[in-house]
Amino acid sequence: MNIFGRGRSGKRRGGPDLAARVTALQQVLQVGGPRLGEVSARRADELIGKLSQRLTLAGDNTVAALAGATGSGKSSLFNAICGSAVSQVGVRRPTTSTATAAIWEADPEAAEPSALLNWLAVPRRQLIAATGQQASLDKLVLLDLPDHDSTETAHRAESDRLIELVDVFVWVTDPQKYADAALHRRYLSRLAGHDAVTIVVLNQADRLTPEQLRAAAADLTRLLRADGLDAVQVLPTSVVTGQGIETLRGALAQAVGRRSAAAERLSADLDAVAVELSADIGTGEIDPATVHRDGGLAAAMAAAAGVPTVLAAVEAGYRRDASGAVGWPFTRWLRRFRPDPLRRLRIGRAGGRADAADTVARTSLPPPTPAALTQLDLATRRLGDAASAGLPPRWAAAVEDAARPPQVDLADGLDRVVGEADLGMRKPAWWRVIGAIQWLLAAAATAGLVWLLVLAVLGWLHVPPPNTPYLGPLPWPTLLLLGGAVVGLALALLLRPAIAVGARRRRDRVAALLDRGLASLAEQRILQPVQRVLAEHRETRRALEAVRSGR
Ligand SMILES: Nc1nc2c(ncn2[C@@H]2O[C@H](COP(=O)(O)OP(=O)(O)OP(=O)(O)O)[C@@H](O)[C@H]2O)c(=O)[nH]1
Numbered sequence: 202m203n204i205f206g207r208g209r210s211g212k213r214r215g216g217p218d219l220a221a222r223v224t225a226l227q228q229v230l231q232v233g234g235p236r237l238g239e240v241s242a243r244r245a246d247e248l249i250g251k252l253s254q255r256l257t258l259a260g261d262n263t264v265a266a267l268a269g270a271t272g273s274g275k276s277s278l279f280n281a282i283c284g285s286a287v288s289q290v291g292v293r294r295p296t297t298s299t300a301t302a303a304i305w306e307a308d309p310e311a312a313e314p315s316a317l318l319n320w321l322a323v324p325r326r327q328l329i330a331a332t333g334q335q336a337s338l339d340k341l342v343l344l345d346l347p348d349h350d351s352t353e354t355a356h357r358a359e360s361d362r363l364i365e366l367v368d369v370f371v372w373v374t375d376p377q378k379y380a381d382a383a384l385h386r387r388y389l390s391r392l393a394g395h396d397a398v399t400i401v402v403l404n405q406a407d408r409l410t411p412e413q414l415r416a417a418a419a420d421l422t423r424l425l426r427a428d429g430l431d432a433v434q435v436l437p438t439s440v441v442t443g444q445g446i447e448t449l450r451g452a453l454a455q456a457v458g459r460r461s462a463a464a465e466r467l468s469a470d471l472d473a474v475a476v477e478l479s480a481d482i483g484t485g486e487i488d489p490a491t492v493h494r495d496g497g498l499a500a501a502m503a504a505a506a507g508v509p510t511v512l513a514a515v516e517a518g519y520r521r522d523a524s525g526a527v528g529w530p531f532t533r534w535l536r537r538f539r540p541d542p543l544r545r546l547r548i549g550r551a552g553g554r555a556d557a558a559d560t561v562a563r564t565s566l567p568p569p570t571p572a573a574l575t576q577l578d579l580a581t582r583r584l585g586d587a588a589s590a591g592l593p594p595r596w597a598a599a600v601e602d603a604a605r606p607p608q609v610d611l612a613d614g615l616d617r618v619v620g621e622a623d624l625g626m627r628k629p630a631w632w633r634v635i636g637a638i639q640w641l642l643a644a645a646a647t648a649g650l651v652w653l654l655v656l657a658v659l660g661w662l663h664v665p666p667p668n669t670p671y672l673g674p675l676p677w678p679t680l681l682l683l684g685g686a687v688v689g690l691a692l693a694l695l696l697r698p699a700i701a702v703g704a705r706r707r708r709d710r711v712a713a714l715l716d717r718g719l720a721s722l723a724e725q726r727i728l729q730p731v732q733r734v735l736a737e738h739r740e741t742r743r744a745l746e747a748v749r750s751g752r
Pocket residue numbers: 269270271272273274275276277278289290291292293294295296297298346347348404405406407408438439440441
């Protein structure tokens with residue numbers, strides 16, 4: 202009889218790929234880190250330890266354990282399978298306080314698998330010759346465990362410890378205790394998915410009539426389904442009448458013969474841990490490549506960085522410099538009364554740049570207003586919310602944290618972008634040409650003025666004036682003075698629209714430059730950290746997929 206569940210027994214599960222699945226689980230823990238739940242991560246970590254130990258001890262042995270409530274008949278069944286009174290059966294409850302191991306070995310020369318037994322830490326051992334009726338159990342290590350419902354906490358601890366380590370569980374229950382809620386909650390429901398390595402025995406069958414036994418078995422089967430053990434069948438036994446003992450022996454022989462119970466148990470453990478971890482990881486995340494600095498964030502960063510103030514200063518600075526270079530030389534001195542807006546903000550001029558060794562850019566831009574900071578905060582929060590859509594809480598929190606770097610850092614970064622930007626305040630070539638023409642015109646006007654003054658002084662002194670040359674009807678000195686002054690002034694006035702166009706163009710160029718600077722700041726401080734968390738989530742999720750057996 203195949204009591205290991207429908208159609209599963211022949212299928213070797215979890216064998217060669219176990220190592221790959223363990224590696225994947227290690228990757229889940231490593232990449233997922235603190236964003237996994239503590240309990241599930243600790244279980245996974247313990248499982249990795251157990252797996253590597255059990256796999257190195259693999260050998261040919263299959264370890265099965267008789268577990269159950271006190272008085273259910275574990276020791277009696279153990280002795281019945283061993284064929285002799287190896288374990289003490291008693292009327293005093295509980296009877297068994299330390300586990301006993303029976304080891305079936307056909308080869309009389311073979312030593313007991315001491316490494317395995319030491320790992321299990323079971324000191325009481327009985328070697329049984331696997332010959333004759335016992336031959337089918339060759340390589341079985343059967344443990345008689347203390348009860349799990351004891352008044353003695355040490356019994357329960359020992360039972361729990363070994364239940365974690367064994368390959369095959371034989372749950373021994375009896376007509377009185379099979380429905381015990383603690384048994385189902387604490388043990389059987391945690392074995393969901395371990396159907397292939399679980400045997401459930403309803404012992405003391407002799408205490409029931411055949412109808413009662415059928416009803417009890419059906420009831421227990423229903424409870425097992427509710428525990429998530431979908432394929433486990435209930436095996437009725439009686440040590441008194443011998444009912445079911447051979448079937449139980451056959452089931453154990455089958456587990457030993459398959460030689461894969463250890464791998465199957467570990468595989469089921471991996472599946473259980475994967476299910477637990479999947480709650481911490483979820484089913485998907487948004488594509489990291491779709492995380493962008495949308496309009497809201499770009500605008501909020503620009504406002505917080507004081508970009509509008511900078512651009513206004515750049516435009517005004519250009520006008521000021523231009524009128525200094527190409528304006529009418531006679532009114533240029535007025536410029537002194539107009540302060541340099543860029544120098545005032547300590548940006549764009551040599552003095553305003555942070556020197557390389559200095560870690561803090563020091564512009565004198567007014568600090569971002571509370572309203573601008575609120576906008577920035579809102580924009581990063583929105584980005585964090587959008588990027589964390591569909592993630593379990595710890596991952597969502599990690600994404601949101603990444604999207605919101607400390608405000609001081611961000612403000613410092615914004616100031617740096619503005620402070621370090623090359624605002625391109627070089628003087629255009631045409632300024633120099635026009636400037637030279639202006640100087641020539643001014644020089645001509647000045648020469649004309651001096652000439653006229655000399656003529657006037659000579660006239661006042663009644664010294665006969667030298668001949669004044671004429672150009673047409675106009676004397677040269679007058680022509681020089683008026684021509685120089687009028688043409689210079691006209692030139693200055695005519696160039697005003699050109700200066701306005703130049704100022705706007707420079708403003709646009711600086712706007713684009715600052716936008717690039719802010720984009721790269723957003724990239725470094727916000728988008729990349731968010732993308733990194735999303736990429737790690739994806740990596741963890743994919744590693745978890747590789748942990749599952751795919752059954
Ligand atoms: N009628 C009947 N009595 C049984 C059967 N199996 C065991 N018993 C009796 O039940 C009592 C307990 O049996 P044990 O084998 O010591 O039970 P245990 O599960 O090992 O108990 P602990 O060691 O205390 O956990 C003993 O008196 C047995 O004789 C059975 O199939 N039918």
